[in-house]
Amino acid sequence: MKQKTQHIPVYSIDTFSKKTNDETLYNVEIFNKDRDFKVAYPHRHDDFYEILFVTHGTGTYTIDLQEYKIKPNTVFFLSPGQIHEIKFSEDINGYIFLFSSAFYLSNKSDPYKLFEFPFFYSLKYDNPPLYLQHAAEIEELDSLFRKTLIEVNTNAIDSKEATHALLDLILIHCKRLYPQPEGTQLKKGHILIKRFKQLIEEKCTENIGVKEYADALQVTANHLSETVKEFTGRTPTDFINDRMALEIKRLLTHTEYTVQEIAFQLNFADQSYFSKYFKKITGVSPSEYRRAIINYEL
Numbered sequence: 116m117k118q119k120t121q122h123i124p125v126y127s128i129d130t131f132s133k134k135t136n137d138e139t140l141y142n143v144e145i146f147n148k149d150r151d152f153k154v155a156y157p158h159r160h161d162d163f164y165e166i167l168f169v170t171h172g173t174g175t176y177t178i179d180l181q182e183y184k185i186k187p188n189t190v191f192f193l194s195p196g197q198i199h200e201i202k203f204s205e206d207i208n209g210y211i212f213l214f215s216s217a218f219y220l221s222n223k224s225d226p227y228k229l230f231e232f233p234f235f236y237s238l239k240y241d242n243p244p245l246y247l248q249h250a251a252e253i254e255e256l257d258s259l260f261r262k263t264l265i266e267v268n269t270n271a272i273d274s275k276e277a278t279h280a281l282l283d284l285i286l287i288h289c290k291r292l293y294p295q296p297e298g299t300q301l302k303k304g305h306i307l308i309k310r311f312k313q314l315i316e317e318k319c320t321e322n323i324g325v326k327e328y329a330d331a332l333q334v335t336a337n338h339l340s341e342t343v344k345e346f347t348g349r350t351p352t353d354f355i356n357d358r359m360a361l362e363i364k365r366l367l368t369h370t371e372y373t374v375q376e377i378a379f380q381l382n383f384a385d386q387s388y389f390s391k392y393f394k395k396i397t398g399v400s401p402s403e404y405r406r407a408i409i410n411y412e413l
Contacts, residue, residue, distance in 0.1 A: 123158060123159055123369050123370060125158065125159045125160070126159070127160075128141075128161075128213050140214065140218035140221075141213060141214040141267075142211075143212045143264055143267045144211060144264070145208070145209075145210060146207070146209045146210055148205055157200040159195075160195055161195060163195060164192070164213070166285060167190070167192075167210075167211050168190050168209045168211075168256060169185055169187065169189045169190075170187060170208050171187055171208040172203055172204045172206045172209075173185055173187075173203070173204045174203030176191055176199065177201075178193065178197055178198075179197050179198055179361060183244050185201075185203055188247040188253050190244055192235060192242050192245075193242075195316070196316050210260040212282065212285065214282060218279070221279070230306055230309040230313075232289075232290055233295055234289065234293050259284055259285050259288065260285070263278055263285070304342045305346055307334070307339070310332060311339065311354070314328055315328070315354060315355060316358070319358050319359060319381075320381055322381055322383060325339065325351045328351065339351055357396075363393055363401065364404065367401055367405045367408065368405075374405075389401070
């Protein structure tokens with residue numbers, strides 16, 4: 116049975132860096148069994164992203180309750196706030212690139228540039244890994260990571276700028292290969308929806324409604340509702356409820372908080388309403404969901 120914690124740890128990017136500079140904005144290194152930063156699993160990251168390129172080895176990577184297989188030539192992507200846990204074989208090897216939004220956006224005029232990448236901001240609450248199939252794709256990505264490692268481990272002139280450029284190339288390379296069922300044309304309404312989804316990530320635990328989100332996005336509630344409906348066939352409330360249900364499931368699965376404590380933490384008026392809300396969305400009560408998880412783990 117999986118061990119639960121009283122709370123889910125949240126780590127900053129400097130937890131995973133051996134650098135001693137004043138402000139850690141990115142880190143790139145070899146990923147293997149000897150990479151040990153004494154962190155507890157499962158955990159979340161704060162405002163930084165992760166690209167993990169596994170070249171050898173096997174295992175499982177669980178991201179927001181979805182378990183994905185680790186196998187050679189797989190690329191995993193993590194966004195801030197996602198709860199994750201990784202288990203891997205002794206021969207695991209590859210590369211890991213951690214970077215903050217501040218680093219990525221430092222030379223970008225568009226503050227929403229990261230929304231272009233479907234593996235970070237999909238319209239659904241999942242981001243499956245990229246399983247590379249062709250030798251040319253694998254070699255190109257491996258080459259980009261090798262060059263990045265050289266840059267971060269030397270004191271060459273403009274090393275930070277070169278690392279930034281290589282990150283762009285890695286992200287573009289992965290974007291071209293990543294399944295994009297909605298097409299590659301990013302429309303204005305689509306960007307609004309992705310901004311809305313990012314805001315849900317930031318404000319989920321405040322338990323606010325559509326109007327508050329619309330105000331924060333500087334649009335009317337009607338405009339937000341119409342745009343979301345046009346591009347997704349769903350309502351903003353559907354997205355808010357999906358994200359809240361995910362957060363409740365995270366806490367029921369990974370922590371020892373009581374149902375009442377979870378309700379309080381997520382700003383519900385009382386436990387009764389909280390339980391009815393969760394059951395309406397999922398079909399089971401919080402207690403039933405937790406019991407099912409416990410029985411499954413046994």
